[in-house]
Amino acid sequence: xxxxxxxxxxxxxxxxxxxxxxxxxxxxxxxxxxxxxxxxxxxxxxxxxxxxxxxxxxxxxxxxxxxxxxxxxxxxxxxxxxxxxxxxxxxxxxxxxxxxxxxxxxxxxxxxxxxxxxxxxxxxxxxxxxxxxxxxxxxxxxxxxxxxxxxxxxxxxxxxxxxxxxx
Amino acid sequence: xxxxxxxxxxxxxxxxxxxxxxxxxxxxxxxxxxxxxxxxxxxxxxxxxxxxxxxxxxxxxxxxxxxxxxxxxxxxxxxxxxxxxxxxxxxxxxxxxxxxxxxxxxxxxxxxxxxxxxxxxxxxxxxxxxxxxxxxxxxxxxxxxxxxxxxxxxxxxxxxxxxxxxx
DNA sequence: GCCAGATCCTTCACGCGTGAAGCACCCGCC
DNA sequence: GGCGGGTGCTTCACGCGTGAAGGATCTGGC
Numbered sequence: 001x002x003x004x005x006x007x008x009x010x011x012x013x014x015x016x017x018x019x020x021x022x023x024x025x026x027x028x029x030x031x032x033x034x035x036x037x038x039x040x041x042x043x044x045x046x047x048x049x050x051x052x053x054x055x056x057x058x059x060x061x062x063x064x065x066x067x068x069x070x071x072x073x074x075x076x077x078x079x080x081x082x083x084x085x086x087x088x089x090x091x092x093x094x095x096x097x098x099x100x101x102x103x104x105x106x107x108x109x110x111x112x113x114x115x116x117x118x119x120x121x122x123x124x125x126x127x128x129x130x131x132x133x134x135x136x137x138x139x140x141x142x143x144x145x146x147x148x149x150x151x152x153x154x155x156x157x158x159x160x161x162x163x164x165x166x167x
Numbered sequence: 168x169x170x171x172x173x174x175x176x177x178x179x180x181x182x183x184x185x186x187x188x189x190x191x192x193x194x195x196x197x198x199x200x201x202x203x204x205x206x207x208x209x210x211x212x213x214x215x216x217x218x219x220x221x222x223x224x225x226x227x228x229x230x231x232x233x234x235x236x237x238x239x240x241x242x243x244x245x246x247x248x249x250x251x252x253x254x255x256x257x258x259x260x261x262x263x264x265x266x267x268x269x270x271x272x273x274x275x276x277x278x279x280x281x282x283x284x285x286x287x288x289x290x291x292x293x294x295x296x297x298x299x300x301x302x303x304x305x306x307x308x309x310x311x312x313x314x315x316x317x318x319x320x321x322x323x324x325x326x327x328x329x330x331x332x333x334x
Numbered sequence: 335g336c337c338a339g340a341t342c343c344t345t346c347a348c349g350c351g352t353g354a355a356g357c358a359c360c361c362g363c364c
Numbered sequence: 365g366g367c368g369g370g371t372g373c374t375t376c377a378c379g380c381g382t383g384a385a386g387g388a389t390c391t392g393g394c
Contacts, residue, residue, distance in 0.1 A: 003322040011230045016292070023299035026311055027204055029318035034201030035245065036325045037194055053350090063178045071372060078202065083351055085374055107359050107372045125183070132190035138324040143317055144193055150306070150314045151196035155170040157305040158203045220380090237343060250381050252344055274342045274389050336394090345386070356375070363368090 005029045037135065044131045048124055053079065055124070057087050058096060058113065062121045067100065067110035096120060172196045204302065211298045215291055220246065222291070224254050225263060225280065229288045234267065234277035263287060 005028045012021045038052065045055050060076040061068060068076065074084040088111060091097040096117035100110045113121065136144055172195045179188050205219060212222050227243040228235060235243065241251040255278060258264040263284035267277045280288065303311055 001323065003319045004326060005322060006319060008230065015230060015232060019293060019296055020300070021296070022311065022315075023296065023303050025315040026303050026318070027208070027299055029315060029322050030197065030201050030204065032245070033318055033322050033325060034198050036322075037197060040325075041194070051350090063175065063182060065182060069372080070374090074373095078199070080352065081373065082353080082375080086350075105360070105372085107357095109373085126186060129186055129188070129190065132194055133187070135325070136190050136193050136321070139317070139321055143320070144189065146313070147317045147321070148189075148192040148196060150310055150317070151193070151200055152170045152173060153310065154303070154306055154314070155172060155196050155200050155203075156168065158200060158207075158302070159171060218380090238341090247382065248343065249345080249383080253380075272342085272390065276343090338393095339391090341388105341390075343386105343388085346384085347382100349382085350380095352377100352379085354376085356373105358371105358373085360371075361369090364366095 003029070005032055040135065041128070041132060044128055045124070048120065050124070053077070053083070054087055054091060055128075057084070057091060058117060058121050059125060061097070061111065061113045062118070062125070067112045069102075069108045069110060071108070073111060091117070170196070172199060207302065208295070208299060211295055212291070215287065217291070220244070220250070221254055221258060222295075224251070224258060225284060225288050226292060228264070228278065228280045229285070229292070234279045236269075236275045236277060238275070240278060258284070 005025065008028065009021050009025060012019070012024070042052050045052060050058075056077045056079075057073060060073060064076070070084050070088060071081065073088075074081050077084070079087075088097060088099075092099060095114055097111055098114050100112065102108045102110060139147070172192065175195065176188055176192060179186070179191070209219050212219060217225075223244045223246075224240060227240060231243070237251050237255060238248065240255075241248050244251070246254075255264060255266075259266060262281055264278055265281050265284075267279065269275045269277060306314070
């Protein structure tokens with residue numbers, strides 16, 4: 001029994017026997033895992049009427065425990081400014097997030113969770129966590145830690161590399 | 168020096184000391200790695216005027232070595248039928264892909280790479296592969312293989328789980 | 335033969351993210 | 365003190381993917 005990417009790799013080796021598809025074994029699987037996970041992890045959030053990116057905004061605010069400016073929020077959730085503007089708009093309309101103008105700099109505002117937003121996160125986050133635990137629970141504990149460790153190394157590399165490219 | 172997800176995990180442990188964020192260490196990093204990689208791997212393709220999904224269509228046709236129906240192509244690239252329809256349309260207009268009606272079943276058609284499409288793939292794929300090799304080359308060979316292995320296990324699990332959910 | 339239901343692809347309306355442009359505002363220099 | 369450049373957010377037009385609906389075609393049972 002092999003995974004979908006393993007099948008693809010065998011096909012490639014037949015087509016281009018001289019090329020090394022090693023990176024595809026990593027990157028292809030990474031992309032595929034992420035795609036499946038994103039598809040699936042939206043399911044429990046969907047029951048609360050949230051998308052993943054919206055949830056990401058809410059939990060970013062919860063995580064820092066205080067207020068964030070739109071710009072900080074964009075950096076915190078790895079999203080573009082324009083995307084954050086739209087998401088904030090929706091979350092504000094739903095009463096989950098509130099805005100407070102800055103006294104000194106009138107370009108910025110400060111965002112925080114409302115009572116309702118906080119309650120939502122405190123309710124949903126444990127559920128979501130339990131759900132995600134179930135998704136990876138097929139992998140033994142030691143294997144999961146190994147995976148998290150190597151992904152951490154890779155992530156550090158990629159962040160460095162991207163930082164070098166974009167700024 | 169820690170990666171971005173490690174920072175986030177520390178914040179979470181302060182906010183909810185009783186919850187286990189183990190799955191986030193895996194899933195969060197996976198998503199973040201995939202996001203960075205997708206952003207970055209489009210760069211060399213962009214020089215050829217291709218998006219990642221378009222490239223995926225082309226290489227799927229190259230990989231199987233023959234013709235594919237739109238439906239097969241959708242399954243092969245893990246995309247929706249509607250998305251494939253649009254992509255085929257563009258690739259046809261650019262002369263990279265050609266369509267041949269089926270003699271027996273007039274609902275379907277068979278897609279193949281044109282000469283030009285084949286030449287494009289044979290030129291771009293090695294470049295792309297070299298580029299991707301560079302991206303993961305910071306990780307030692309053994310570590311990469313370990314990563315590919317564990318990701319394969321996880322992928323197999325997720326594919327099984329998703330298959331169970333969706334049919 | 336023919337009809338019901340299944341299959342395959344395409345079309346449609348819509349939502350969401352994007353990069354570029356726009357706008358308001360702050361700061362440092364002269 | 366005012367002006368140029370920089371910063372922070374929002375708006376805009378657009379592209380792309382999505383799920384649902386549509387339309388054409390095949391197939392099996394009668």
